[in-house]
Amino acid sequence: MTNNIERCSKCIQSKNYPKIKFEENGVCNFCNKKNKSTKIEASFIDNAKIKISNLFDNRIKRGEYDAVVCYSGGKDSTYVLKLAVEKYGLNVLAFTLDNGYIAEVAWKNIRKVVDSLGVDHWVYRPSSENYKAIARASAITDVYRKNTLTRISAICNSCISMVNITALKIALEKKIPFILAGFTLGQIPINAIIYKNHYKFLADSRLESLNKLREEVGDVVDDYLCIKDELINEVKEYPHNVNILCIEDVTETEIKDAIAPLGWVSPKDVDGCSSNCMLNTFNNYVHEEVFGYNPYEMELSHLIREGLMTRSEALDKINDSSVEQIAPIMASLSIEKNDIISVKNVYDSKR
Ligand SMILES: [Zn+2]
Structure with missing residues (x-):
């Protein structure tokens, strides 16, 4: 674990983070750059606010729903679901991917929240065997390039792609x-707040990692990570992806207070960085072993720079990992310590 590693004196980014430099008073280059770019970012977000309300106000009813909300049951997506319904008045379909590792208390939250908001909910559970095969391959082979894993662990990346x-x-x-x-905004770049989804563009950018996953797992990965040509060829209009949380100036406490009336409570059996998924502790562990830093460093440091979290709150989060959960998860994915050392060696050889 990375408890005693050298970190920026303002945020929590550590010495192993790619392209980090510690400058005057131990402040990192990302914090110093942030001070210069604040104005540009603020005007970008103001524009995004206008674009989002225009998009929602001028929506054309083509089917029964206005929006599908990717709903993990965590605090952030719960807040997004609430905003979609109550602030924007959208008719939403909540969608949850059940990866088999969602904490019991998170399921209770999910059911209470969708009932409170009165929305339809669709749960999709990939076959456990296939999901685990994809997760395993993601963790112990170099499926993704190093630079795609600076804000996310490899398993989370595959899961979010699904x-x-x-x-x-x-x-x-x-x-x-x-x-x-x-x-x-700590998880996605600022130009990804709103974008028109284009499958072919997306598929091209993911081809290399998809091919690696196919090699490891077989063509079954296509069922989860690809869309068939028959559907794509018929598309007249692609949907917009809209990340409405990025334009909200809101602290974690404010989010939790806002969703508490929906029946949402903090899960206890997950680590400090995830409010719903029990795989997360293991994913962070592998990422730290392989790359030497926690995949949440960037996201939490962003919150610190925005004044939405204190440095000590962020440190508490990444140090709050339930180590005893790692061995059972490794066993469930048939991963051994040597597998993690091997993938570290592969990535190290690419340095
Ligand atoms: Zn910093």
Whole structure:
């Protein structure tokens, strides 16, 4: 674990983070750059606010729903679901990918929240065997390039790809114009707040990693990470992905207070960085072993720079990992310590 590693004195980014430099008073280059770019970012977000309300106000009803909301049951996507219904008045379909590792208390939250908000809910559970094969391959082979894993662990990346592809399938099949998710600006780049989804462009950018997954797992990965040509060829209009949480200036406490009346409570059996998925502790462990830093460093540091979290709160989060959960998860995915050392060696050889 990375408890005693050298970190920026302002945020929590550590010495192993790619392209980090510690400058005057131990402040990192990302914090110093942030001070210079604040104005540009603020005007970008102001524009995004206008674009989002225009998009939602001028939506054309093509099917029964306005938006599919990727709903993990975590605090951020719960807040997004609430905003979609109560702030924007959208008729939403909540969608949850059940990866088999969602904490019991998170399921209770999910059921209470969708009932409180009165929304339809669709749960998709990939076969456990196939899901585990994809997760395993993601963790112990170099499926992704190093630079795609600076803000996310490899398993989370595969899992989120499954969520994104399934949400797009639902949107295309049901002619839903918007896809909403609980991403924050620490997780996605600022130009990804709103974008028109284009499957072919997306597929091209993912081809290399998809081929690696196919090699490891077989063509079955296509069922979860690809959309069939028959559906794509019929598409007249792609949906917009709209990440509405990125334009909200809101702290974690404010989010939790806002969703508490829906019946949402903090899960206890997950680590400090995830409010719903029990795989997360293991994913962070592998990422730290392989790359030497926690995949949440960037996201949490972003919140610190925005004044939405204190440095000590962020440190508490990444140090709050339930180590005893790692061995059972490794066993469930048939992963051994040596597998993690091997993938570290592969990535190290690419340095
Ligand atoms: Zn910093």
